[in-house]
Amino acid sequence: MATRRLERKPALAVAMTAVFFAWLYLPILAVALFSFNDKKSLSAFSGFSLRWYDDLVHNSALLDSLIASLKIATVSTVGSLVFGTMLALGLERVTSRRGRVIGAVTLLPLVTPEIVTGVAALLLFTGIGLKLSMTTVILAEITFSIAYVTVIVRGRLAGIAGEVEEAARDLGCTPFQAVRLVTLPTLLPALIGAGLLVFALVFDDFVLAFFTTGVDPQPLPVRVYSSIRFGVSPAINAIGTLMLLASALLIVAALWVPRLFHRGTSSLDLITGGDPR
Amino acid sequence: MSEVAVKRRSAQRTSLWGWLLALPTAWMVAFFVSSMAIIVLLSFGRTTNDGYPVFATSTANYRAIWNEVYLELFLRSLTYAVATVVISVLIAYPVAYTIALHGGRYKNALIAAIVVPFFASYLVRMYAWKALLSDDGLVNSGLRHSGLTDGVTFLNTPYAVVGGLVYGFVVFTILPVYASLERLDTSLIEAGKDLYHSPMRTFFTVTLPATRAGLYGGVLLVFLPALGDFVSAQLLGGANTYMMGNLVQQQFAEGQNWPLGSALTVGMMAALTVLMVAYLRATSTQRRES
Structure with missing residues (x-):
């Protein structure tokens, strides 16, 4: 009885969910559709x-700009993967008060509005006399992305018992070897997932790039933003469609790759806070 | 294993983990902590006659932002952000509830269908709304064809800006609410329905309190980016819908008064910190209760 009652779908909630999905996809699909329009109009599709x-x-x-953004995203992904993984390993095993403080500080970028991070980075770079360029964008993006990698890798680490490393040590590994030969390979799916996610986030990131970029070449989102400010046009629809498609593919891959390694889990669990297994 | 060996090994391990922490910590101090320190310091600074920002010990910037114009803007930002939170929660619960409890084997696919567009370019999605709602956009041409009206001005209204904020950030409410609904023991809901005989009462007396952690998380995660946003107000709104983020952006990118911009940013952060502390308090009392 009770289960059957739960199985009855709440009509209102289901209807709202359907409307939500329509609302979510309609604007995006309209952008894609009118990018193939042969006239300049954004409301009448003529061919x-x-x-x-x-x-x-x-x-x-x-x-x-596209090439600049690809470079920025690649270097930032590698950098934040290295630092984020080191941080995750260290934080997971150091349980002292100092470790907890460091853990909290490194998560701060996640709860700081991006405009604050962006403005602060701009002040720092100008303050130390660093000319704004692709390099400054990369430095800011790495700083911002480390937290994402740390959160995802820690989620996976929590699922790996310390005993595995312990066993490797008993078999004669040095601590460094135990991490390199045992822990890192088990982390691989999480690392690939985190890498793809960070690449997509950095490639699309506008706010940080806007405050830390030099004049030429501007990252793609910054250039797109300046043309959007002048108004809407089918040319922006075309580049927008490509950007949406590229990041959608990256995110889908980020969600699916970990599944290839462990059936039944995905980094979706990490994003939604599900139990890592 | 002897006690000495265990001690030695744990000491060795600690030193390796300590080294692993050192480099990224140094990085975060160099590029994040120090940048935050600079912004606080510069908020007490001033601009020289030829417009360069210099450090100083004046409170002039804080006195300058304590005026009617800025306070009105701050209140407007707060109103937009709160409206965004309320609408996001109203959307998140039915959507997350439907997927978590009635999604069946399509649960993961449905959540992915929400996550994927949300993590794809925020800017392009804001542009999509601009294109859709503009005077010669699809919505207005539809309205004209239907003969109902000659068209409605959507852009440059608070509704467009708040709509943009919701569209931009609602996923941050859906995900935590979904996560806690998924973990919810459904027999609780069944018991609630037996007790109260009303789905609405069950929701408010059982489901909502049991998923409070997800709700609080979702509220915070959408409030933070909404309060600091400037893209939605810039693209979908106009000067009369500007938010704090626009003001900060103007000081740094256009107005070039960096010390004033820094004071505005610190003020924004102070407001957010108060809310964060309130949030942490609320969640920790909840943990103690359960």
Whole structure:
């Protein structure tokens, strides 16, 4: 009886969920649709055309921005993976008060509004006389992304018992070898998931990049932002569609890759706070 | 294993873990902690006659932001952020409830279908709303075709800005609420229905209190980015819908009064810290109770 009652779906909640999904996807799909419009209109679809995409590949400033963003995202991903993993390993095993303080400080970027992080980074870089460039964007993005990697890797580490390392030590490994040969390989799925997520986040990041970038070449989101401010156009629809598609693929991969290693789990559990197994 | 060996080994391990912590900690101190310190210091600074920001020990910036114009803007930001939180919670509960309790084997797929667009470019999604709601956008042309009206001005209204904020950040409410609903023991809901005979009463007396942790987390996670946002107000709104984030952005990118901008940022952080502490208090009392 009781279970059957729960099985009866709450009609209102289901209807609201359906509306929510429509609301979530309608604007995005409209952007994609009108990127193929052969007229400039954003409300009347007159015919299929790839002219706006053709414009994109001939826009050298935009291509420079795309390359800059790819470089920024690649270097930032590698950097934050290295630091974030070190931090996760250290924090998971150091239980002292000092460890807890460090743990709290490294999580601060997650709860600081991005505009604050961005403005503070701008002040720091100008203060120490660093010329704003791609390098400053990368430094800021790494600082911001370390926390993401740490959270994801710690979630996975909590599932690996310390005994595995202990066993490796008993078999004659040095502490460093135990981490390199035993812990890191078990962390691989989490590292790939975190890497893909950070790459997508940094590639799309606008606020930090906006405050820390130099003049040329600007990261892609910053360039797109300045054209959006002037108004809407099918050309922005085209680049927007490509950006959405690229990051959607990356996020899907970030969610799926860990599943290939361990059936029944995904980094979705890490994002939603489910139990890591 | 002898006690000495255990001690020696744990000492060795601690030293390795200590070294692993050292480098990233140094990085965070160099680039994050110090940047926060600089912004606090500069908030007491001033600009020279030729416009350069310099450190000083004046409270002029704080006195400058304590005026009607800025306070009104602060209140407006707070109102928008609170509205965003309320709407996000109203969306999050039915959506998370439907997926967590009635999603069946499509649960993960449905959550992924929410997460994927949300983690893809915030900027492009704000642009999508701008395109949709603009005077010659799809919505207005639909309205004109239906003959109901000559078109409605959506952009440059508070509704558009708050709508943009919700669209941008609602996922941060859905995920924690979903996580705690998923962990909820469904027999509690059944017992509630037996006791109260009303789904609404069951929800408010059983489900909602039992998922308080997720609710608090969701409220905080959407409030933080909403209060600091400037993109939604910039793209979907106008000067009369500007938020604190826009003010800060203007001081740094356009107005070039960095010390004043720093004071505004510190003020924003102070407000957020108060709320954070309240949040931590609320969650820790809850933990003690259970």
